[in-house]
Amino acid sequence: MINETEIVLDKTDLHILRLMQDNARISNADMARELGMAPSGILERVKKLEQKNVIQQYNARINPVALQQKMLAFIFMKAADGPGSDETTQKLALIPEVQEVHHIAGDDCYLVKIRTYDSASLMHLMRTHFTKIPHILSTRTTIVLETVKEQQQLVIPEK
Amino acid sequence: MINETEIVLDKTDLHILRLMQDNARISNADMARELGMAPSGILERVKKLEQKNVIQQYNARINPVALQQKMLAFIFMKAADGPGSDETTQKLALIPEVQEVHHIAGDDCYLVKIRTYDSASLMHLMRTHFTKIPHILSTRTTIVLETVKEQQQLVIPEK
């Protein structure tokens, strides 16, 4: 078995993940109190979780409204090079306004989530960037009118 | 104009947001050094950004692979009560596996992003939860084969 990095997470790891997922700025000391452990022990675990790439990043979630990012859209794209190729993919991923790029099953090839100031800036971005990406055959854009829920939290099992 | 809470962010605020968006566990002290300010001043700003709901939460982004969350899907839903109603919406939002719920323009009413262990658990979740939500007329599910990029970072202007 090549490159099968077995990731084993015990009860304590899951507890830490549960705490940090919802409050990344929690102190080691607070976690230590919660888990009944020494702060140094918690620190070591957190570092290991980072090293193992279980924890990928600590993000501050910023209110898009505060930055006037009013436009959210999902774009389905067909591309000539198919989902195997990396070229189209990578170019899409490099656009800062593009938050997500997925290969999807079905008729379309990609699903792209994109956030901009308004519809004009979305159009502008599509014109300036998408047209420069070869192999794009067609796009189908779905505009979000209102977002009711938007989070990245995973469901973390008890054990 | 009712409830138009004008949010004014200056250069310093934007700088702080830029730092914390990518590393929520950065210390006030480090930010103070970076911005050439006193730590106490930074602290005050951060607290204000939290109060104004500019910073909504601090998240640890956890690798779905580490938790064996292999299935990611987008589901388009038509509902009888239309995008104005809250009932359907709220019920969807309360499902932990549901990461996003959007009202969308066009023929469909909702777009739902959902993450589960595998296709069986997705089916199970749809059977147990969706069928209990009234007014749902139809669903169209798009399965993600591979995720190339997935982040929530906003493009923060210079000034």
Place this chain on the structure above:
DNA sequence: TATTAAATCGAATTAAATTCTGTTTTTGGC
């Protein structure tokens, strides 16, 4: 069971968070 590795603790040290007071800067009337 003996051996090794991993995990944890706890004390010591270093560093950061937090509080508070005084000062400066900004803002908004007039």
Place this chain on the structure above:
DNA sequence: GCCAAAAACAGAATTTAATTCGATTTAATA
């Protein structure tokens, strides 16, 4: 432009946390 009030900021003092490291316990394995 000037004044008053509010906001922003600095800096020192205090509290709290992070980090390090040697000793100890626990777990894994041959």
